[in-house]
Each structure stands twice: as C-alpha cells, then as structure tokens.
Amino acid sequence: MARPLWFVKLLKKTFPNRSLIAKATNVPLIGGLVDKIFFEGDDVIYLPKDSVAQKTIQIGRKLDKPEEITLPSEIVHHFIEKANKHWIMNSCICRDAATCKDYPIDYGCLFMGEAVDDINPHLGRLVTKEEAHDYVKKCREAGLVHLIGRNKLDAQWLGVSPGDKLLTVCNCCPCCCLWKMLPDLNPEIGRKITKMSGVEVIVTDACVGCGTCSEENVCFVNAISLIDGKAVISAECRGCGRCVEVCPEQAIELTINNPEFISESIDRVSSVVDVE
C-alpha cells in the first residue's frame, strides 16, 4: 500500500540515526531480520562517474579518443529505454532530511517498472523516457553519481510491490546519501551494494600524502586513510571515482578491466528486476 506523507516525514526524522541503526545490524538476530525484510534479493551496482571513466584507463589501456570510450551511464540509459514506466521523486529525501548544502535537494531517485504505479503520487511524478534520459544527465552534471539495481528497502518505504518490478536509480552525493551507512552495516548486507564489474582503484607512487582525498565528503564510505604518508584505499571502496577527481597529483587511478562491463551489469540488473 502506498505510504502516506506522514510516514515519509517520520522516516526522514530517523536519518540522523542511520549510522546507529546500521550498526545494530551487526547483532546477528537483528542483522538477519533486517536483511530479510529490507535487503533480500538485492543487487545494486555503484557506477563510476562518467567524467572519471572518460579520462582514465579503460579495459586495461589508455584510449586516445575519449569519445570512443564506453561510459558507465550507458547502463542507466539502457534501462530507461527498456522500461515501461518511469517515475521521478519530487526531491531527494536523503538530502532533504540532512538539509544538504552542496548538492541539489530536488534531484532524487528515478524509479522504473510496473511497481511505480503504487507510489504515493504526492511524492513524485510519472515521466516520459525522454524526460528520464534528460533527468539523469542533469543529475550527473550536478555532480551526483548513479547507483542502479534492485533495492528492497525502496519497495518497503514506498509501500509498493512486487519488489522485482521496481528498479532504483539513486543519484547520490558523498555527504548525505543513505549509503554512507555502508561501512556500519552488517557486511552480509553491505556486500549487496557493489563496485561495477572490472573496476579497480589504486593509489600510485605519485601520492605525496597531502590528505585531500581523505577529507570529509570525498569518499562516501570512508575507504581512504593516510598510512605512513600515503593514501591507502580499503576494501570498502565502491569505485565511484570521486577521489580520482580531487587528487591534485593525479595519483589515484581507476581502471575498468572488464571489456564486457556494460553487458554484464545489464545482465546482473535484469536478473533481479523486470522493468518491462
């Protein structure tokens, strides 16, 4: 059943405590229950920023012609073309709840698939394919990064079903996004939000240990620390590419070593969500 607006308001009030709630999932009984109710069957892929994929090494070689590079956002555009229904939120509840100062509050999630019919119409609107294409482009221009996949949590808070007919495209910021809670979540659940296939992020010898990449609101999962005067990236990294862009020494490299990353990502998402 579509959630009433009071429920969404209440949900927003829990945002300041999201890290605490995430930590509670490490208690075995709570973790198992939360996993079943909110994350069962999930698979969500964090797509590297197009602007990084364009400039960096792709499929193991540097390309001379950036226009020939396949961009991760093509995965989102593929599903926009394929989907029968497209629905845009009036605002991003994460940025709204956190009164975000750095990224637009009015760019929220894009949802696709039959289940959008059940969403409370006061929360957003149905749009055409063309509007959806244009919308995600604007989100990227605003510096937001896409996550795409099946996220049962969305079906639950929106009160829609079936969950396998709801595809989520989040347009996330490094400061207020719900997924900042990933390092605190039970790892079993956290593993459902993954790097795109083939993505590797490394720090090269050019690092001078300036610390820019480890400042607040660069890495949304706090995966970078300075150890012995050099940046070190942990396994929490989801390959968004933000740190690549902020490094003044160009010492962080993101590579996409899987030539089939587009088709593999599409297959993965298609195996858990049906948008037609």
Ligand code: SF4
């Ligand atoms: S998941 Fe991303 S786009 Fe969706 S409401 Fe949160 S920050 Fe906004």
Ligand code: SF4
């Ligand atoms: S921003 Fe670059 S140079 Fe500075 S610590 Fe990070 S990787 Fe090293």
Ligand code: SF4
């Ligand atoms: S270390 Fe953090 S900022 Fe850098 S690519 Fe990984 S997730 Fe993104």
